[in-house]
Amino acid sequence: MRVGIVILPEHRWWIAEPKWRAAEEYGFHHAWTYDHLGWRTLVDGPWFGAVPTLTAAALVTSRIRLGTFVASPNFRHPVPFARELLTIDDVSDGRFTLGVGAGGDGYDTVVQGAKPLLPRDRTARFGEFVELLDQLLIKDRTSWHGEFFSAEEARSAPGCVQRPRVPFVVAANGPKAMSVAARFGQGWVTTGPPTEDHETWWSGVAQLSEQFTETLATQGRTSRVNRYLNLDSAPVYSLTSVQCFVDAVGRAAELGFTDVVAHWPRHDGIYSGSEQVVEDVAADVLPTLDRHL
Template sequence: MILPEHRWWIAEPKWRAAEEYGFHHAWTYDHLGWRTLVDGPWFGAVPTLTAAALVTSRIRLGTFVASPNFRHPVPFARDVLTVDDVSDGRFTLGVGAGGAGYDTVVTGAKPLLPGDRTARFGEFVELLDQLLVRDRTTWEGRFYSADEARSAPGCVQRPRVPFVVAANGPKAMAIAARFGQGWITTGPETEDHETWWRGVAEISERFTETLDTQGRTTRVNRYLNLDSAPVYSLSSVECFVDAVGRAAELGFTDVVAHWPRHDGVYAGSEQVVENVAADVLPTLDRQL
């Protein structure tokens, strides 16, 4: 995870390095501003990923995660098509319901109740799915509509770019089970490290039950945001190895860690990333 907070001359080497080090995918936040960093530099996710696509050739790129807080599916589908095209089919669309923070209030919108937010998310994902697989789409929902929306030339990846759906609760999990080629969890909110891992295990079990209930038989990759835990995953090589091992034991296929920052949230050393790339990444395919 490379936060979109640096001018490109600083950010570009990080995206190149992510590929050169051998990581399988690289992501950026899709927010208008984020938590404690809201007053600092911040750039758009779609232009950032487009630029990253032009300086890489192998690594998959994705949003972590796009939400309905400030996006409408019709224009956003054009952005998705563009990044998929520029990256030659290396784009993964991470989507989530969105919270009630800065991304909502900055546009003057009123925060939705949790149930309404999840309902809006369901429409957001369903309409995006149709826009990306059909030549033209007419659709009417409670929160969104489309009138003869065109989608030429379509995605490079067929039938569309893969969706990785963020979900911790049952209704969002049902959306992930229906539309997702992948599922993301951040685990529970807690300051206790062991409690967090126990919560991740419980959430993963609930997702398995949701897949069974939905009758989903095709593979759904499982992504874990390691840095939602109380301990930063790249604080040391040993910490990263421990986190990856635990994730593998719980059945996760993929993990996401944040590129170290100089201070504040996710503060750490890039030397740890280099050591992980040299000593740990070559072993991961045998674990996850």
């Protein structure tokens, strides 16, 4: 089991930098940040861009994998975004993973004056977004025309450090998005079902995992696809205590997940908790998981 940590892009760099360094020193396998223009209850507070944040994090770390959790087509076009991904992959010397999802309704959409898409259109746009990014990051030149995105002789030199391209971890809870994950993902990530009941959430996660297994079979996918679980989409924050974290990781492992992702504790509001729990998890839990990789 590999463990990742999300560091929200809400702090000035002199505060954020030690967290990214600590994530590596503590032994987390991957570290992520949100890719939004603003997010939920934090929309009126400080917020920084994901790409420059991850680029800065790459310069103060040397081993830990870094990624978006998750990027979406809500405010991005694949052509310029591919250039940014090439850059992060280069600066990090091949330690970058693209977490990518369909995006939902909310600030990212309305702040640009756009009307929210119907769910079926959002899923269709997502499929185009991932497919075009795949082409842009693999091919030297790409011409591609879809309903939502197009590219005309888009160049991609010098290409990714990681070959054939940076790995994709595709967020998917529905059948169509799962098909995208099965086709293009080196990893699949789920948030589980929306519910306030803890046991119902875990039951839903199990059902989604089974559904993804069926999707892989339908797609004829035979190569390994890692499975990521966002622990903090559950009704209970995973880093409430060390025991809470241990229990969550154990349940995820039983369901066949290869990776789990938690969130760095905040002082108040969402993901409210103590950084001491992170230190204790790093000291007492992560080394035991390493022995079982």
